Amino acid sequence: MTDRRNVSSIIRNPISRRSALKGLAATAAIGTAPGFVRYSQAQSSAPIKIGFQAHRTGIGASYGRWYERTTAAAVKLINEAGGINGRPIEIITEDDGTDAARGAEVIEKFANQHKTDIVYGTLFSHVVVGSAPAAGELKMPYYVVSEGYHVASGKMNRWVLQPGITDVKAQTRSVAPWITSNVGKKITMIYPDYAFGHDHRDFFAPAAVEQGGEVIAQIPIPPTETSFTRYFPQIPADTDVIYHVMVGPAVLTFVKELGEFYGGSGPALFGFIDSLEAVDINSPGLEFLEGSHFWEGMPRYLQEGASEAEIAYRDAVGLDENGASVNDPKDVSTNAHSFGCWETLYVIKAAMEAADYKGPEDRAKLIEATEAMTEFAEGKEHPQGDKVFNGKIHQCFGHQNISVVENQKLKVVHRTSIEDGMYEPEADYTTQTL
Amino acid sequence: MMPGAGSRRAVALHLAVIAVLFALNFILPEYHRGIFSRVMVLAVFAMGYNILFGYTGLLSLGHAMFFAAGLYGAGLPLYHLGWGVPESFVVGLACGVVLSAAVGVLALRTTGVAFMIVTMMFSQVFYLATLYFTTYTRGEEGLVLPQAARRVELGGVALDLTNPASRYMIALAMFSIVLLATLALVRAPFGRTLVAIRENEERMRMLGYDVFRAKLSAVILSGLFCAASGAAYALLFGYVGSGFASIQYSILPLLWVLLGGAATTLGPLIGTLFMFYVIDITSAYTSAYLLLVGVALILLILFFPRGLLGSIRERWLPWLP
Amino acid sequence: MGFGPYFLLASLEGLVTAAVLTLTALGLSLVFGVMRVVNVAHGEFFMLGAVLAWAISTAFAGHPSIGFAAALLVSPLVVGGVALLAERLVLRRLNYDPEATIVATIGLLYIVQQLALTFYGPDARPVQAPFNIRVTLPWFGYSGYKLAVIAAAIVLVIATWLVLTRTKVGLVMRATQYDRETAQAFGIPVDRVYAGVFALGAMLAAIAAVLVVPIQQAHYLMGRDPLLLSFIVVIIGGLGSLRGTVVAAVLIGLSDGIISVFFSPTLAKMLATLLVALVLVFRPQGLFGAATR
Known part of the structure; x- marks a missing residue:
């Protein structure tokens, strides 16, 4: 279903919208212009599966809800712009109950049952730390949005990365x-x-x-x-x-x-x-x-002089000027953290493109490609601001x-x-x- | 427990269960094999709980501390002191024995609900201690035991605990030992003493049994099994954190045992498996899966008030141990 | 701050903790005392009461006391209804078997929590206190509402005590608690008493929640700690002893408050918990319980 929706939206999407994209996304867009996608479909138009470890229940559920919304918004845009290497993203969500033990089980489920390409999206530190051994053993790239120092401390393993939020x-x-x-x-x-x-x-x-x-x-x-x-x-x-x-x-x-x-x-x-x-x-x-x-991390309230990219991001996620849901002013966001989901997804996209990622056999290449990154420019992919990435400690630094x-x-x-x-x-x- | 046909059937059944679990290693899809490894380790926790709750009739709400004693006892030396897997495992067991002996001596002054609350409070103290010593334990965040350290050299053969097949076999080995030990226990005079204490403690005392000593032995044995489960969990799955010491992990073994059938040898395994798959399957259909889990628990207990195996034994298979 | 005022503050806080504990434990002491079932979902009735208090009080505009009063009336009734339903549909069919009840109430816990998460959401939401008075002492300020909670706890305890000792309903309940079979033989409809006690216990939990929620906020996972603390208080006090429940709550509240003056907070919590556990170790029947079970 994701596949079909994505393809049709690529076809419907006017070029002008894509041309507004900057940086890596723009390069990606050129490579994935509609015609190209259609031709390459014969080879591989199967979606890239991203396992999303979400806090749907448990103490992290408030965050989890906004992590899901932000993820959905970013994926929609990425897919509308041609996906990654011409392939749409398919998000597969599993609840980890904000629990470390279940977190590790969910990693195994992604790897062995859903056969996802990577796993992404965890916030609470104990779930990240609890899941890290499973990710390392299964050689599963694990992109977290957690702000903990665990990744940068060197105590995780080479498969755990935090490129979207400062620790x-x-x-x-x-x-x-x-x-x-x-x-x-x-x-x-x-x-x-x-x-x-x-x-x-x-x-x-x-x-x-x-x-x-x-x-x-x-x-x-x-x-x-x-x-x-x-x-x-x-x-x-x-x-x-x-x-x-x-x-x-x-x-x-x-x-x-x-x-x-x-x-x-x-x-x-x-x-x-x-x-x-x-x-x-x-x-x-x-x-x-x-x-x-x-x-x-990122301002909750819409600030005077907010950048065009930030406004576009807020609109896509569905935030009003007070940082609550446009549908319910009482439903206040976790914007200081959840922006990290958006930026992490764009880092994944850029890394997959740099590694020419084809499938699970390229997971090691994907890690290396991510490690090779050094800077993320401010823009639609990084509405919170520019960032520096240190590949040795798998951690980004931002404003x-x-x-x-x-x-x-x-x-x-x-x-x-x-x-x-x-x-x-x-x-x-x-x-x-x- | 009459010797004879029932007894032979019971032994055969347990050996068959172990054989089936062995075969499953080669049959199960990868994901489910991983799950069975975890479930077998956790079933040991439930079996340990069952010794005290099912057979001795002592309801504890503090068994998380015994599981966590094994978890930290094995995890901390490996992480901080660079100890090998076997030594760390033994330390984990020792921690469980020492802790359960100390808790037993104090808590067994009480019975019934007071025992339940005292164990719960001791366990809460243990949980807070794992947070208080965050410098060493990293508290709720926990520690990753490095993959490289989780391997054993046994007589020139290297065993990698991070390899799914060896992990499954180690889990199965430990599960089998504890299962057969439980079976032997309930058929031994000591096991019958425990059951008799459960049924009528006063009578046993008047008959001249040292009830306190029997109960203390049960607490320690239970603590040992639970610590073995915790230590194995740490070493096999590589994570140590204070979540495992929280009250949730005291309620879970109680739930697993009750679902499978208290005072049945195989009940803990059934209960642990059931609970895992109820969550795993329902969460695939709706994000509000806890609702379904709750309904499933209530329906199950309405139709199997003695737990799955307990009710089966009551109705159809009286020889089940 | 000097030691004197610090000690005063710690004692005040200890008393508030004691009041909150008493309130949350009252319902459980009835259910546990009379029915002898471990109701793991008791904390969820508390949570439900708090969540409903938020829903009801935000539905009323105007002065916060109006919404609060409405919540205090409606929330316990709804929660009592839910409990009655659960009792009729599940617990009675299990014949109040202690073990089966544990599983059933754990199931109930999951159901109530999930419903709260789905319909109320995962966020913590505050309920406004009916009045907002800050009592200014020479050394620090203190919440007037917290003092009112202490008063409310006293009133509720006295009311419960009067019902139990001075009314026919109370007599029937005490008789059932004392000996179920004999009570049945004397024509007491034990079945209906159980239903009533279960609903009443849940309602008391809901009342406690409404009173507490201006201090603590409504959250769908808030039920666990009150559950554990209530069990502790009821058992330490001695099963079935209202006086014991109150004394135990004060003991725990004050020891918690005052030990925190002398030790680092987490260590203080550990010591206070250990201390209270040892009370039970050396007095297994609880402070005011009868010598045998």
Whole structure:
């Protein structure tokens, strides 16, 4: 079905639309002009199957829904523009229940039952880490959109890549200079007491010190906690800024209780939007966030002067100007992360084209082609901005946005440079055999 | 448990099950072979649970800690200290034995629902500990055991645990050992003592049995099996994470055992298989598959209130062990 | 902040935790106490109550207290209805067999969770408190609504206690709890009592959820922790002892709150859990339970 729809849409699609594409997609489009596709169909017009490991149930379901929508939008555009190497993409989705064990089973299902060409799309770190062994054993290219430091740390394997979203180490390093020079130097960190929170602790604190700041207190919160007020007295009185990164539904409680505790006064706040993805900034109880700052991967609200590519991306995914679904203003997106799906799919497309990918026998070539990439130009394929890719650690680096909550909307006030987030690579996957 | 025809039939049945599982390695499509490897490992977890719940009548909601003790006990030395697979596996077993002995001594002061809650709380402490020591465990994110480290040299023969066929055979070997051990146990005097304790603890005490000691032995044996399952899971599938210590993994073995039939030797395997395929098949048809899973569980238990094998034994095959 | 105010805050928080625990455990103590079935879906009734509270309260415009009041009325009724249906269709047919019930209620848990996910969605959504008062103390501010939750818990406990001890319904329930066969012999319709208790337990969970949801937000996976904590509270208190349930909730709430003053948070959680578990180890019948089962 995907096949047929794709072919007909290629035929219907006017050339003018395609000519608007830039960069790699444009080259691809030339190679896959309608006539060419029809001729090459005889050889191989079978779809390229991408297994999509989605969080449909479990704690990641809010993200999963937007990852699915973004994926569908990107695939539709790619297929309309001729697919990859003249072949349409077919997305096969399996729910991993946001569970590490099921994640690994799903990888096996993709490889052995669905016979997908690659697997893609995972967000939650424990699912990525749980699935990585299976991907490595089955020699299955595994493109994740997770922002964890797991890939860049070198602890996964050569088959796991993260080319579409900056990792947490680079994120924290990017925002550190801005925080210390604009918000305050004495920082108290509040973070969940497990790996994701520890990454923030371990990467942000040294970065802040480098910039002349000082982390004066670190408060890890047990993940089973549903109430936070009791921890607030541990925040030193001379704190300039509270750096908070919390995940999960308890986040609203956290912010609300912070408001109750401090009232109108208290330290400034700097948070990671991870806390409030899929949550309306207008929600009752979040008034306290007014004037505070957030990291955003990609801005949730439509910003003045947004690029044409970004607007096109938002329209394709179905985001209104507040970053909610155009069909339901209460259905708020996870745009700071889900853009990574879009960009990752375009990286896959470019890599498959560079490797002249024909089928599963070319998987090793695909990995090498991805590793050989160094830069992604800003444009329709990369609406969030240009990026640098380090093939040795399989990780990309991009610009980060810092936004202020103003009139209950997020407004970007600073955009970091790619260099702000760069760090010395700790690994080299390319030395592993394929 | 009368010796004779039923007994011989039971032994034959178990050997046949093992033979069929052996043959399946060559017949099953790749995906299902992989699934059977996982299910056999997890069925050992369920069999361990069954020793305590099915035969001894002690409902624990904390068995995740024994599974996780094996998982971490085997995974951490291999990951951090570079130990080999056999040594790591033994450490995993040892962790399970030590933990279950300690938990048993304390928790067996209670019975019934109090035992259920005490084990649940100990398990919660274990779960929190895996997070508290995130520096070593990487908490919920977990660790990947490197592929290169997951191989064994046995007398000059290299066994690669990441190879699907050897993985299947190792899982089958462990499953068979535990299955036959369970069968031997329920036919041995000790097994009958446990069942008698389940039926009437007070009477056994008055008859002069050391009930506490018997129950403690059951807890430790159960902990050992569960730890073996956890350790094998870590080494065979290469991932260690605190999700396996969460309450979900205490409820799952209970569910598997009840579905297959408590106090049946083969029930845990049936229950684990059933639960896996219900999820796998329903999720192919709808994204709201948990609804179907729930309905399936309720229907199954309405028509097989003693679990699949338990009800079959009750109605048709009374000789089933 | 000085040690005194810190301690005060920790105690206040401990009391709120205790109140929330008491509220969530009340329903379970009835179901578990009278019917002796491990209802794994109890937490899902709680979740359903919270999710419905969101749906109902957002349907009303105007002052948040109107929507909240409506939720407090309607949500428990709907949840009670669902529970009654489940009891008639499933539990009764299983003859309340303890083991079969566990499987059935796990099935129910999946069904309710999936329905919530499908119709309510995966997001956490806040319900506005009926009033928004910030109590300002010299050292810190505190939520007025949280104090109201403590009061509500006290009122509900007293009401439940009065029903159990002063009414015929309560007498029938206690008789059934004490000895099912004898109660049946005395002409008590045990079957109907069970249905009523199951529905009432679910309704209490829903009431608790509506009261708690302005502090905690509605989310489709929110049912698990209240379930576990409720079990703990009911057992530590002593099965069937309302007084025990309250004392256990206060013990757990305060130890949780106060230990967190002295240790790093996760370690504090571990120690508090261990401490409470040891209470049960050395007093297996619970704080106020009878010596035998």
